[in-house]
Amino acid sequence: MMSIRNTLTVVLLAVLVFLGNAHAAPSDKPFAEHKIVIQISDDDSAKQTLVLNVANNLIKSYGVDKVDIEIVAFGPGLRLLFAENVNAGRIDALVDNSGVRFAACNNTIAAMTNALGYAPALNSRSKPVDAGIVRILELTDQGYTLVRP
Amino acid sequence: MSYIRKATISSCIALTVGSVSVQAANWLALQGTEPAGASERANVWGFVQPEYQYTDGTELKAGPFAGKPAQFNQIGPDLDTNSTFSIRRARLGVRGTGFPLDSNVNYFLLLEAGNNGITSNGGGSVKVTDASVTLNHIKGARFRIGQFKYPGSEEGLMAIHVFDYINFTNVTNMMLLERFFDSDGSVTSVGANDPNGSVGAFRDVGVQVFDWFNTGNWEHSYAAMIGNGNGIARGDDNNDKDLTLYWASERVFGGEGARRQGLKLYAWHQQGKRTLATGPTQTVGDFDRTRWGLGSTFRKDKYRASAEYIKADGMIFNGTDGAAVPGTLNNAATAVASWNILPEDEADGWYIDAGYKVLPNIELDLRYDTLNRATKTSSEERTFTTWTAGAQYSFNKKTRLIFNYELRDAEAPNLAGSAVPNQILDGMDDRVSVQLLAIF
Numbered sequence: 001m002m003s004i005r006n007t008l009t010v011v012l013l014a015v016l017v018f019l020g021n022a023h024a025a026p027s028d029k030p031f032a033e034h035k036i037v038i039q040i041s042d043d044d045s046a047k048q049t050l051v052l053n054v055a056n057n058l059i060k061s062y063g064v065d066k067v068d069i070e071i072v073a074f075g076p077g078l079r080l081l082f083a084e085n086v087n088a089g090r091i092d093a094l095v096d097n098s099g100v101r102f103a104a105c106n107n108t109i110a111a112m113t114n115a116l117g118y119a120p121a122l123n124s125r126s127k128p129v130d131a132g133i134v135r136i137l138e139l140t141d142q143g144y145t146l147v148r149p
Numbered sequence: 150m151s152y153i154r155k156a157t158i159s160s161c162i163a164l165t166v167g168s169v170s171v172q173a174a175n176w177l178a179l180q181g182t183e184p185a186g187a188s189e190r191a192n193v194w195g196f197v198q199p200e201y202q203y204t205d206g207t208e209l210k211a212g213p214f215a216g217k218p219a220q221f222n223q224i225g226p227d228l229d230t231n232s233t234f235s236i237r238r239a240r241l242g243v244r245g246t247g248f249p250l251d252s253n254v255n256y257f258l259l260l261e262a263g264n265n266g267i268t269s270n271g272g273g274s275v276k277v278t279d280a281s282v283t284l285n286h287i288k289g290a291r292f293r294i295g296q297f298k299y300p301g302s303e304e305g306l307m308a309i310h311v312f313d314y315i316n317f318t319n320v321t322n323m324m325l326l327e328r329f330f331d332s333d334g335s336v337t338s339v340g341a342n343d344p345n346g347s348v349g350a351f352r353d354v355g356v357q358v359f360d361w362f363n364t365g366n367w368e369h370s371y372a373a374m375i376g377n378g379n380g381i382a383r384g385d386d387n388n389d390k391d392l393t394l395y396w397a398s399e400r401v402f403g404g405e406g407a408r409r410q411g412l413k414l415y416a417w418h419q420q421g422k423r424t425l426a427t428g429p430t431q432t433v434g435d436f437d438r439t440r441w442g443l444g445s446t447f448r449k450d451k452y453r454a455s456a457e458y459i460k461a462d463g464m465i466f467n468g469t470d471g472a473a474v475p476g477t478l479n480n481a482a483t484a485v486a487s488w489n490i491l492p493e494d495e496a497d498g499w500y501i502d503a504g505y506k507v508l509p510n511i512e513l514d515l516r517y518d519t520l521n522r523a524t525k526t527s528s529e530e531r532t533f534t535t536w537t538a539g540a541q542y543s544f545n546k547k548t549r550l551i552f553n554y555e556l557r558d559a560e561a562p563n564l565a566g567s568a569v570p571n572q573i574l575d576g577m578d579d580r581v582s583v584q585l586l587a588i589f
Contacts, residue, residue, distance in 0.1 A: 043249060045187035076249070084252055085186030116250055 028099055032068035034058070037139040039148040041132070043076030050149045051080065052090050059098045067099075070139060074105030075134025078112065083121040095125045104130030175370045175397060176306045177359045178405060181283050181293045182215070183255040188246040195241040196310045198263065200236070200584035206231030211572035213480060214473035220486075221559070222578045228267055228474045237261040237584060242279070249317040255283040257297065266326070274341060276382055278350055293357040295300065298350075300359070300372035300395030301325070301417045302442050303457055304500075305351030311407045313453070313541065315503055315553045318518035319533040320498025323463040323468075325440060327353065329380050332468070333427040334489035339468060341475035342487035344550070349380045368411075369398045378421035387435060391421030402449050410446070416443040423464050423527030425492055436492040438464035446513070453504040453512075465491040465523055468531075472573050491529065495497040496522045502537075514539035527563040531574070534558050547588040555580040 036058060040051045051071060058067050073081050080087065081104045094100040104126040113119045122128075129135040140146050158588040204222045209215050219507060237340050242259035248254055249261045259279035261267045267276050281295030296549040298306055306323045327349035355376025377384065378391030397415035404410045426433045430562040444457030466489075469475050473486035502516035523529035536556040543549040559577050561570040 030255040045184065045189060045191075048187050079186045079249065082252070087187065101580040112250055120250065 002094040006117040025047065029065060029068040031065050034062055034067040035139075035142070036067060036069045037144040037146050038069065038071045039132075039136060039138055039146060040073050040080055040133075041075040041148075042072060043079065047149065048080045048085070048087055049078070052087060052094065054147065054149050055094055055098070055100050056090075059094075059100070060147035064098050068144075070103060070134050071127075071142070072103045072105070072135050072139075074108045074128070076121075078104060078108045080125045081126040083123050088123055090121055091125055102126040103129045103132065103135050105129060106130050152558070155537065165506070173401065175361055175368065176308070177300060177370050177372050177395075178361055180257065180298060180308065181255070181281070181357070181359065182285060183244065183246050183283075183292065185252040185285075188249065188252065190245050190247060190249050192245045192265070195239075195259075196239040196586060196588040196589065197239045198310075198584055199436075199587050200237045200315060201232075201234050202315075202580060202582045202583060203232040204578040206577050207555055207576040209340050209472060209573055210576045211569045212471040213484070214471040214477055215480060217278060217473050217477050217480075218301045219472050220469045221557075221572070222576070223474055226264065226266050231578075237265060237315075239557070243339055246332075253285045255285070257281050257283070257295075265535045266328070266344075267350050270344045270347050275391070275517075277348060278381060280353060285348050287362050289362075290358050291360050293359065294355075296352060296354045298359070298390075299353045299355075299374050299376060299393045299419070300357065301393060301419055301440070303415065303444055303446060303455060304457060304496070305377050308407055310586060310588050313502070313512070313514050313551075314516060314537060314539055314553065315551055315584045316537075316580070318498070318500040319519060319520035319535055320461075320496075321498065322457050323466045323522065323533075324496055324498065325518060327380065327464075328466060328488065331426055332431060332487075332490075333425055334467075334487040334491055335428060336431060337484035337487055340485055340487065342489070342503050343475060344488070346380050346383060351471065352381050353377060353393075354379075354381070354384070355390070356415055359361060359395075367398055367400055371396050378423070387422060387424045389422035389435060391419060393417065393419040397545060410450070411446075411448060414443075415445070417441060423492070425464075425490060427492055436463055438462075451506040454502065456499070456501040458499040460498040463493060463495075463498050465494040467491045467494075467523060467529065490524055491526065492588075494523045494525045496520065496524060498533075504541075510543040512541045512543075514541065528561075530561065530563050531570070532560050532562050549586050551582075551584045551586065553579065553580075553582040555583075 038051055057068050058069060081102055100127060106124055106128050137145060203226045207222055209219045209454035222231050239262040240259055244257040246255055257279050260275055261278045262275045268274055279297050281293050281297040283291060283293045285291045302325055305325050316397055329344055329346050332342050332346050353376030355374055357372055357374035372395040374393045376391045379385045391459045395417040397413055399411045399413035404411035420439050422435040423438050424435050440460040442459040443456055443498050446455040469488055470486040475488050477486045498520035504512050504514040504533060505511045518535050520533045522531045537553055539553045541549050541551050556579050557577050560575040564570055572576035
């Protein structure tokens, strides 16, 4: 028979596992039927626009609550998340109105800091992650579909 | 290929083409800056404008050059014929952010290889029209340094590949599209007094400070430029510099880019000096040259309109002797027709035009423009008026065909109808132009 101590240990572990998963996928969309991670890693202004258009079109097609989207920027694609980027208004709208998340690769930030001589100012709506590609793998392991327009 | 796959690819292409981000839509921004965080290292672009122009070629009816070709009925820049095919413009450019991580520094380079006043004077068949660097480090005061369009008249400042007509208005052509001369042309025995370089092309070499601000639905932009005032692709020829000031306020209705919808009000002023040899003794001196104007543009849905008033004081372009083609020997074989400048006279003019899209790819245009030239000298005063009827057919967003018919008139208002200048000007023909524009 399992002792009370063992029972509490199992319950505690279960809670920790649940919290761990919740941390790995900080989605505020419990009813999402589709989970999408969009990669941008190209130095191409048209690609920036296309990535935002794809996110917008997914939201329009499935509805805000039915699709969970995270855009991960790394390499030259990180320019999308520069504070000065001309698309900042669209990023604000996607975050505020549609719950889209934006992740910025810390490795790329470090490399760009070396190249620039100072850290690039990033869009305040983005969240840094250790490595963009690792973040994509984490999300795909959690069932997200990777889209690279 | 399945229907769904075709549709998906089509959608992606449409998204890419139709939604490419464009920065704030005013000429200062569109020509002088790149979209922050989204500019290419080197964006190659350009356009070509093959065209055909025709007049009846009516010859001079009176004066010392009677029977010779009339300068105003010949097709420029060569003035050899009254009907010709030509490449009006052929431009190749590259622009961007050389170090893409730093949007504070932009550059713009544009070459001209067409047959026009830029390439037909001053040597060389290819000219640099624009070569500039913009520094965006200071909020409210961007700096553009190099050779580029100065902030002035809408007709000159606007990107020429979105110009809705083929030829400029009289006031823009004669008072703003500056020709640079060594002499006022008053000594007719020395030759044609050809320009000493390219036409100004509404450009200068110097430094401009500019920026734009938004208040609600209004966008306000300003610019101040100090330049040589000596045209393009060369240095200054005197120690005086041109100062150009510009302000525009636009109620933005929507859209973006060069054809953004809005109502714009603007004013500009340009002041400088030109060095010129004048009079019988060809004494060299510096003369004031002032230009200013105010105007408005409107674009909403199917409708488009613009109007501008322009005043010129000093360095008034005054055509040619007897309206003959420069270099023509008169009938008495005693003098050669030359280009002329009135260094201390004045002129004023204005234009109004409107366009209406009858179909998504067809626009009809109508423009009226007038120029009163040499208004301080009664006998020299000339009035030019032109009605231009136009049509534009767009094959796609980058390619269109433009047709213009210009009903042209001119007179010497202070002279009798039978006076020689009026007999000559009675021979001014209408002009037909067809131009194909392809942007890449």
